Amino acid sequence: MELEFGDGTITLDKELNQLDELALMFSRSLVECDIAHVFLSGYVSILFGRSRSSEDIDVVTEPLDAQGFEELWNRLLKDMDCIITDDPHSAFEDYLLKDTAIRFAMKDEFVPNVDIKFATDELQVQAIKEHLTVVLNGEPLMISPLEQQVAYKLYLGSEKDIEDARFIFKLFSDRLDEDELTGLIRVLELDLTVSKKYLGWET
Amino acid sequence: MNVDIEELDRKKQKNFEERLEFIDRYVEWLKRTPNKKWSKQQKKIVG
Numbered sequence A: 001m002e003l004e005f006g007d008g009t010i011t012l013d014k015e016l017n018q019l020d021e022l023a024l025m026f027s028r029s030l031v032e033c034d035i036a037h038v039f040l041s042g043y044v045s046i047l048f049g050r051s052r053s054s055e056d057i058d059v060v061t062e063p064l065d066a067q068g069f070e071e072l073w074n075r076l077l078k079d080m081d082c083i084i085t086d087d088p089h090s091a092f093e094d095y096l097l098k099d100t101a102i103r104f105a106m107k108d109e110f111v112p113n114v115d116i117k118f119a120t121d122e123l124q125v126q127a128i129k130e131h132l133t134v135v136l137n138g139e140p141l142m143i144s145p146l147e148q149q150v151a152y153k154l155y156l157g158s159e160k161d162i163e164d165a166r167f168i169f170k171l172f173s174d175r176l177d178e179d180e181l182t183g184l185i186r187v188l189e190l191d192l193t194v195s196k197k198y199l200g201w202e203t
Numbered sequence B: 001m002n003v004d005i006e007e008l009d010r011k012k013q014k015n016f017e018e019r020l021e022f023i024d025r026y027v028e029w030l031k032r033t034p035n036k037k038w039s040k041q042q043k044k045i046v047g
Helices: A018-032 A042-047 A066-076 A088-098 A122-129 A146-156 A159-171 A178-187 A192-199 B005-031 B035-046
Strands: A003-005 A009-012 A037-040 A056-061 A080-082 A102-106 A113-118 A132-136 A139-143
Touching: A018 A037, A018 A042, A018 A056, A018 A066, A018 A113, A018 A139, A037 A042, A037 A122, A037 A146, A042 A056, A042 A139, A042 A146, A042 A159, A056 A122, A066 A080, A066 A088, A088 A102, A088 A113, A122 A146, A146 A159, A146 A178, A146 A192, A159 A192, A159 B005, A178 A192
Parallel strands: A009 A132, A037 A139, A056 A113
Antiparallel strands: A003 A009, A037 A056, A080 A102, A102 A113, A132 A139
């Protein structure tokens, strides 16, 4: 695997799959609307080569006001449809402002889709603030910090999530800030011994 | 039908541990494999 590491950036060139294409398309809209955001959770593992698929891609954005969301909605609907509601006011008021995600898929499709919600907790706010930029085939894609990615997947705790956490941990083992990861595991009130066992973290 | 739940649980746990070991092997393979090659294979799974 050829990866180039810079200051807050990772450059990756690969044959794009349908999730990569969808993520890049969504990212372009967010960037055009100048919205701070990160891609996170399972897609980050897939981006870096995990051998599994997913029906959705998770994105968290900074909280928007009604005008900012309307601008994003209009931009997204050039290529996509919201598969939760046709009404942008409902999407904003009944979903996003109530900490509930909405989903966008390519026109006339249902999966894969992008699951988007506003950042509402400290972990999500920090992920946006301290994001990494993956330059994927020349285009920027903002992702959550890798330490947070690993710790949060452990917190979610399903077998699939733990496998994703181990994948990122093993792939970036010589790049991760171990103190930061240990701190996040403690913040999430996870058992450090069990977490290290799941990660195959030999100390 | 008599099902030994403890035996099933042991198999489930063993399968999970085998999957974690597979991830380690897969990551080692990824690290030594050119992007063009692994991403082409990944696309067959992801679409």
